[in-house]
Amino acid sequence: MSENNPWADQWFKAQQQFVDAWSDMAKSGGAGDGTSQSDLWSQGFDMWRRATEGRAQPDMELVMRKCMDMTKEYFSMAEQVSKSLSEGANPVEAVNQWLEQVKLSLQKFSGMPGFNGAGVADFMKQWFTPNASWQEMVAELTPMNQAFWQMPGMNTSVFNLGEAIDPLGRVLEAPGIGYFREPQEKQQRGIQLALEYQEANFKFNQAFLRVAIESIQGFQQRLLQLDEETTPKTMRALYDLWVEISEQHYAEFAMSEEYQSLYGDMVNRLMTMRKHYSEMADDFLRALNLPNTREIDTMQERLQQVRRDNYALKKEIREIRALLARPGAKPAALSATSPAQSKSTQRKPATVNKAAPKAVTPKAPAKKTAAGKTVARKTAARKAKVTRSTAGA
């Protein structure tokens, strides 16, 4: 295998190192050189990943990365319980000690400026996945790069709008004067909006932290209630139980008024900020005599309406042609299109073209007549052959 797959050598080498380290730890009753086994595993994996980069399909690479991240978190949980067991604690004490440690470490972060889940025990990072993935998404969807958030007074330590604005106070409160008054005010407003979003994001994260701590308490309580049948018999079963309890606590939180309010506020503030910066970008483009979003929007909106009208007209033409093609119906159809006989004109499209835009087709009368229904059926059956439509036709 190794001759054909050098990457496999790398993998097995790293994994052997991991297995040996775990075995040593078990034999030595938890004593080791201080290196975390899950870290060791992770380092081995990273080394191997670099060696195999580009070998797998991009989708696979992504899945492998996720799998490895989650595996590391699972290993981290197992390692901590296993360590307590090795040090002589009984299983119940080991799990409890581990949970207490985690709880204390989380409490340490409570109220900490800019807390985003960094620094918590690996396996608890899942609690902050919504926040972390939110940050990643925001980074992709907003034009502000990292440098923006690290401007003086704008960094991740912001957690209180009042305090945040304070160092920026002079900048934000300076009155605009002269020719650049308007752009200056827009800049100030932009920074203000960014700070407001930062604050909303911070409150959202803090609420997660609180619920994460509550979930640990919930986990401890559940462990007290387990009977012989429901007690986890393996580390994996313990992990699955932790997932189940975490998900329950999360769901309760996510369905609360508090979550609705915090999440809504965070999204709304982000969008307000983004819109403001888009408008500033539009101003900049206009100054350079380049097309901007507002102008393109106007053109697109007009074009879309023209397309709607066009489809409706084409449909009406097809229907009229179908009527004209009916043997013996020609005089009636022709007379129906005559402005002099408006009654027939109004009845025909009402039954045939129920959903056509009002602007093009007269509104349907209150009741369908039997004759109208017949026209509708026959017209549908005789429609001209459909040809492929083109955009903007």
Added chain:
Amino acid sequence: MSNIPFRSDQVVEELVQFNKNLSKGVKNLLDAEEISAGVTPREEIYAEDKLKLYRYQPSTGVVQNKIPTLIVYALVNRPYMADIQENRSTIRGLLDTGQDVYLIDWGYPDRADKYLTLDDYINGYLDRCVDIIRERHGVDRINILGICQGGVFSLCYTTLHQDKVKNLVTMVTPVDCKTPDNMLSHWVQQMDIDAIVDAMGNLPGEMLNWTFLNLKPFQLMGQKYVSMVDIISDEKNVKNFMRMEKWIFDSPDQAGEAFRQFIKDFYQQNKLVEGGLKIGEHEVDLKQLKTPVLNIFAEQDHLVPPASSKILPKLIGSKDYTELSFPGGHIGIYVSGKAQSTVTPAISDWLNARSK
């Protein structure tokens, strides 16, 4: 606390075994080929803008239903969920039980599609596809099968165009969008949808992904990848896992105006239930819907809770209403083995009985 029977060496042994499984699986992941989307042969019969209308190759050797069935999928995610793999395909199941199946693929809207409204989708694209199928088959009315948001579109369309729809099947379709157990609905109530659309233009697929994954973040972003290690030593399992993974993250952007109206009218104001819904110039009053309806929902659906769909018979005017409850989730109703043996045959039986 009960007696947890762990020993340190057992834990180590368990992790070592886990790591061995992972080692075997990693090779399969590295060697896996690119995953294809959709498996059943089909022919494109119409295209308009980014929309494509497909007809699936009918099965031979089965009695054909003369009334064709059009599948209307959601704008959210991609329609190959209904045809995800050879032995887990709702479409294959429908073909094998005599249905002539068409499907609308809405495509991936971009900025040029920002001003597409629900009226454009329902009374425009959808109506034109229905007309094309009616023309091809020389029939006045066809069957429609609406999935999730596509079910909402189908309900609106059928109500407005009953002369073109013979039978309507709705699958995991949100009707009452404000049931107390609807997390998605709960989240959007305080969102300023106008601000979102005005700021973003189209709603990015990434935002939808974030939303769906965070309905169950521990299972969908964590446990799933740990559990994956149990199955990836088998190449087939890797392929199946990756097909699903591809589908989950394959989220088209949502045309801004359509998204604005959908969330405001359906999720914030619940107009299908409360009334007052208008698609373009036309009011949608479900009481006017007299077409036979088969309504299928999933009992463990976390995206569309069963109660959201089960209200339908109270709202429609149809006297021919049938309900099918599936013991599974929003995705399982298409991809699980149980769904292939129960849901798909039930749809065909129901359609065949009403398509003579």
